[in-house]
Amino acid sequence: MGLIKRTLNKILELDYKYSILPNGTTLAVGLSGGKDSLITLWALNEVLRHRKEKYKLCAILVDQGFPGFSYNKIKDYLLLNDIPYIEKKSYIYNSLSKTESPCAICSHLRRGALVDGAKIMGATHLALGHHLDDLLEGIVMTIAMNGRPNVLVPIKYLSRRDIYLIRPLLLVEEEHIKILSKKIQGINPIETECPYSKDSERIKIKNWLHQGYNNWEVMHQHMASWARLLLEEEMKKQLNI
Numbered sequence: 001m002g003l004i005k006r007t008l009n010k011i012l013e014l015d016y017k018y019s020i021l022p023n024g025t026t027l028a029v030g031l032s033g034g035k036d037s038l039i040t041l042w043a044l045n046e047v048l049r050h051r052k053e054k055y056k057l058c059a060i061l062v063d064q065g066f067p068g069f070s071y072n073k074i075k076d077y078l079l080l081n082d083i084p085y086i087e088k089k090s091y092i093y094n095s096l097s098k099t100e101s102p103c104a105i106c107s108h109l110r111r112g113a114l115v116d117g118a119k120i121m122g123a124t125h126l127a128l129g130h131h132l133d134d135l136l137e138g139i140v141m142t143i144a145m146n147g148r149p150n151v152l153v154p155i156k157y158l159s160r161r162d163i164y165l166i167r168p169l170l171l172v173e174e175e176h177i178k179i180l181s182k183k184i185q186g187i188n189p190i191e192t193e194c195p196y197s198k199d200s201e202r203i204k205i206k207n208w209l210h211q212g213y214n215n216w217e218v219m220h221q222h223m224a225s226w227a228r229l230l231l232e233e234e235m236k237k238q239l240n241i
């Protein structure tokens, strides 16, 4: 089976198991301009355009104020593909130098801006571009830091804001997203140069895991099966079953 079909099937699997894309959904995709969120938007568009039910798809762009960053290329792509969007200016970057944990603060403020944008667009669901390797790295990192895993889930209801957070690519390998982002016409990711992300704990865990994957051929596959079990357990807790 080709990579495109395999990727779309993984989204359908999550929808079949956890109803991440119910009929009539207005979906807002958090679009950073990076490969993961661009492929999320593209893949959702592919899945939904084959369905008979009505769906609406839009994008939320959060300008975090990184020096030299511009969404212009992304806006051209959205206009060309007839996808409505909203740009939220949050200028998070300026406040980061005053804090000891810039990544945590950034992610918190960005999430708020994303949900605000999604609500303005009338979205019932906000999609993020997290993938299988984010799931693995998150599990290992939280075990290392806190002694217990924090597991990303494919769908979560945020009751305070009355919106569902979904992660359609959660079963898709990052390597496959990289290939798709080069293969699919019109997708031109922009790289965000965040000065804080270079020596983040996240990057250290990612590099360490990659050393392991290079040494042991089956390690990634075994870790992925284990992560899937944790994900299923987490979803059972969430659904009270």
Ligand SMILES: Nc1ncnc2c1ncn2[C@@H]1O[C@H](COP(=O)(O)OP(=O)(O)OP(=O)(O)O)[C@@H](O)[C@H]1O
Binding pocket: 029, 030, 031, 032, 033, 034, 035, 036, 037, 038, 060, 061, 062, 063, 064, 110, 114, 127, 128, 129, 130
């Ligand atoms: N500035 C932003 N504007 C809108 N959505 C964002 C922004 N930054 C991150 N997101 C959303 O949050 C997800 C996870 O953020 P993270 O910083 O981990 O991105 P990433 O793994 O580098 O993904 P990408 O390749 O899409 O940038 C992204 O995939 C995207 O859906």
